[in-house]
Amino acid sequence: MRRTIAVVSAGLRQPSSTRMLADRLADAARRELEQLGAEVDVEVIELRDHAHDLVNNLLAGYPSEELKRVHETVAGADALIAVTPTFSASFNGFFKMFVEVLDDTALVDKPVLVAATGGTGRHSLVLEHALRPVFTYLHAVVVPTAVFAAPEDWGAGDTAESSLVHRIDRAAGELAREVDRRDKPTHTDPFDNPTPFAHLLGAE
Numbered sequence: 001m002r003r004t005i006a007v008v009s010a011g012l013r014q015p016s017s018t019r020m021l022a023d024r025l026a027d028a029a030r031r032e033l034e035q036l037g038a039e040v041d042v043e044v045i046e047l048r049d050h051a052h053d054l055v056n057n058l059l060a061g062y063p064s065e066e067l068k069r070v071h072e073t074v075a076g077a078d079a080l081i082a083v084t085p086t087f088s089a090s091f092n093g094f095f096k097m098f099v100e101v102l103d104d105t106a107l108v109d110k111p112v113l114v115a116a117t118g119g120t121g122r123h124s125l126v127l128e129h130a131l132r133p134v135f136t137y138l139h140a141v142v143v144p145t146a147v148f149a150a151p152e153d154w155g156a157g158d159t160a161e162s163s164l165v166h167r168i169d170r171a172a173g174e175l176a177r178e179v180d181r182r183d184k185p186t187h188t189d190p191f192d193n194p195t196p197f198a199h200l201l202g203a204e
């Protein structure tokens with residue numbers, strides 16, 4: 001079966017360690033899914049490319065055509081890999097804006113892998129106290145292994161059970177197995193079939 005993984009990266013810098021982690025996770029998830037017999041497409045969404053559209057969506061209440069395509073990519077994907085830098089012990093503002101403009105049915109029962117980068121490993125629980133609750137609220141299925149990469153993780157080797165490489169592989173395996181046991185997602189865009197005003201006003 002053909003499967004699509006949507007990858008959302010909320011890194012600000014270029015080059016971005018958040019994007020690097022997102023790419024590593026996407027490669028590992030692709031590999032795991034291919035081992036399960038799937039053909040895999042990966043769609044990467046850099047939120048910094050949609051910064052102005054995200055603000056406009058929040059102010060106007062509806063997305064630009066480009067942001068609408070982002071919504072469709074995420075809602076139509078078989079899985080989501082969501083990666084943010086840690087800012088002030090939480091996800092960054094970009095990431096939160098993205099979550100706020102998502103249709104609240106877009107992630108229902110969708111396998112999601114959460115990950116974050118940070119300046120200190122002492123903030124790794126941001127994954128559990130900030131990211132996981134948001135996706136649970138949206139009724140996504142967040143895989144048990146969440147991946148945090150601190151500066152000391154990069155280039156630290158891949159032998160130890162706790163290494164970044166090991167954590168990436170374990171999380172990707174969990175995501176692939178959740179995808180494998182699901183049918184293709186079906187998602188209806190709420191803007192395609194709005195409730196008529198007359199109905200909202202009680203006239204019919």
Ligand SMILES: Cc1cc2nc3c(=O)[nH]c(=O)nc-3n(C[C@H](O)[C@H](O)[C@H](O)COP(=O)(O)O)c2cc1C
Nearest residue numbers: 011013016017018085086087088089117118119120
């Ligand atoms: C405004 C700001 C706040 C930050 N707050 C934290 C923090 O609370 N905890 C942490 O571990 N790192 C913090 N950092 C460091 C970033 O999370 C880290 O540099 C991240 O990997 C940057 O990702 P990027 O390379 O994709 O931009 C902060 C960085 C900035 C710019």
